[in-house]
Amino acid sequence: MEKWNQTFNDFILLGLLPPNQTGMLLLCLIILVFFLASVGNSTMIFLICMDSRLHTPMYFLLSQLSLTDLMYISSTVPKTVHNFLSGQKSISFLGCGFQSFFFLTTGGAEALLLASMAYDRYLAICHPLHYPSCMSRRMCVQMIIGSWILGSINSLAHTAYILHIPYCQSRAIDHFFCDVPAMVSLACMDTWVYEYMVFVSTGLFLFLPFLGITASYGRVLLAVYHMHSKEGRKKAFTTCSTHLTVVTFYYAPLAYTYIRPRNVRSPAEDKNLAIFYTILTPMLNPIIYSLRNKEVLRAMTRVFGIFSSKKE
Numbered sequence: 241m242e243k244w245n246q247t248f249n250d251f252i253l254l255g256l257l258p259p260n261q262t263g264m265l266l267l268c269l270i271i272l273v274f275f276l277a278s279v280g281n282s283t284m285i286f287l288i289c290m291d292s293r294l295h296t297p298m299y300f301l302l303s304q305l306s307l308t309d310l311m312y313i314s315s316t317v318p319k320t321v322h323n324f325l326s327g328q329k330s331i332s333f334l335g336c337g338f339q340s341f342f343f344l345t346t347g348g349a350e351a352l353l354l355a356s357m358a359y360d361r362y363l364a365i366c367h368p369l370h371y372p373s374c375m376s377r378r379m380c381v382q383m384i385i386g387s388w389i390l391g392s393i394n395s396l397a398h399t400a401y402i403l404h405i406p407y408c409q410s411r412a413i414d415h416f417f418c419d420v421p422a423m424v425s426l427a428c429m430d431t432w433v434y435e436y437m438v439f440v441s442t443g444l445f446l447f448l449p450f451l452g453i454t455a456s457y458g459r460v461l462l463a464v465y466h467m468h469s470k471e472g473r474k475k476a477f478t479t480c481s482t483h484l485t486v487v488t489f490y491y492a493p494l495a496y497t498y499i500r501p502r503n504v505r506s507p508a509e510d511k512n513l514a515i516f517y518t519i520l521t522p523m524l525n526p527i528i529y530s531l532r533n534k535e536v537l538r539a540m541t542r543v544f545g546i547f548s549s550k551k552e
Contacts, residue, residue: 256416280526281306291539297380308350309522336418348391355449358456414507
């Protein structure tokens with residue numbers, strides 16, 4: 241069988257949407273979601289930079305989450321829209337590599353940042369006296385830098401591998417972006433060792449942080465139950481359950497996509513799952529973590545002069 245070994249031939253992205261009116265309608269919906277996610281996350285980054293009252297570890301971490309969401313959705317949606325509107329499906333060898341690298345970097349960094357945010361809330365509520373020393377600005381910066389560095393290292397390893405494996409005659413990726421599992425299915429070699437490494441990587445970047453987040457919020461709920469009134473407990477339960485729902489919305493489909501063996505994969509299923517963690521979650525995060533936050537609304541009042549009728 242002919243192999244295309246490490247040449248700089250273009251890849252083909254088969255895409256997500258059918259080339260008809262239904263596809264155009266769905267494309268408009270995706271563009272709307274992209275716009276909302278971009279505006280929401282950009283606004284959060286701007287507010288946190290401009291308002292000194294938000295210069296705390298919690299909001300520094302939140303600004304990084306917004307940055308990862310902004311990069312995350314920008315690494316996939318613009319190319320998807322361009323390919324659909326232009327009728328072209330090709331993506332260059334280097335373009336595919338850059339897309340895969342930035343997608344995996346921001347995905348890994350976001351998973352670790354979500355865990356860091358949960359740990360921050362755990363310390364603030366369960367150990368308030370030790371919070372200033374345990375979550376200092378230096379510690380916060382280290383957590384942020386560590387998330388980006390670990391995400392980049394993991395991404396570089398996967399991207400380097402996926403671009404250097406031998407491909408068969410087809411370079412048609414049955415996806416709307418250069419996703420590692422979809423590219424592995426085109427390989428002309430046994431990739432069981434690499435698939436095992438993907439499983440290990442998924443455990444380190446998804447399962448362990450998710451367990452940490454669940455444990456942190458569980459401990460927070462237990463502490464609030466003993467500390468606050470019935471109304472306070474209800475509010476804390478609603479907040480924590482909402483956060484966990486969004487976290488699950490991100491972690492679950494991403495983990496399921498990457499841990500399944502190659503022989504049980506379905507391209508259609510992978511693409512449908514990818515919609516959750518590449519398009520919907522970046523839009524939901526600013527709403528759940530930010531726009532429902534009273535401090536953020538007050539910051540909007542101070543910076544933009546809106547919500548002035550709300551009592552601070």
